[in-house]
Amino acid sequence: MKKIMLFLDKHLVIRYLISGGLSSAIDILLFSLMIQMFGLHYIPSAAISVTVSFFARFYLQKVFAFKDRGLNVHKQIIMYSMLYASSMIMTTFFLYIFIGLLHIWYLIAQVMTIGIIAGISFFVYRYFIFRQNDEIIK
DSSP states (O other), X not given: OHHHHHHHHHOHHHHHHHHHHHHHHHHHHHHHHHHHTTOOOHHHHHHHHHHHHXXXXXXXXXXXXXXXXXXXXXXXXXXXXXXXXXXXHHHHHHHIIIIIITOOOHHHHHHHHXXXXXXXXXHHIIIIISOOHHHHHO
């Protein structure tokens, strides 16, 4: 277990993938439940699932992935919220393209969308939201 923790300590991308994977699992599970059990349309289902996973994602990215223990949470949550709003717009756009136009199965479309958004978000987290103090000075 200690070797795993040392490995994770050195690999930001792996930590990002793990924390993103966990929050994405919450997102996909809720998305699927909203459609299958409650019969909601995919757009409000996506809005609900992304909103619920928002807080888990923020916490996991801040504490686990980027190891940010700083107390600048208010500024970070504002920037994170702006990224969230952008993500909602992009999620809606990509789901419309994948499901509405290309007729891709909704779960595959959701996974593809999460992958695209995660790739874009990594750079925003890394260089704007959870940047380290020594990077700010440069």
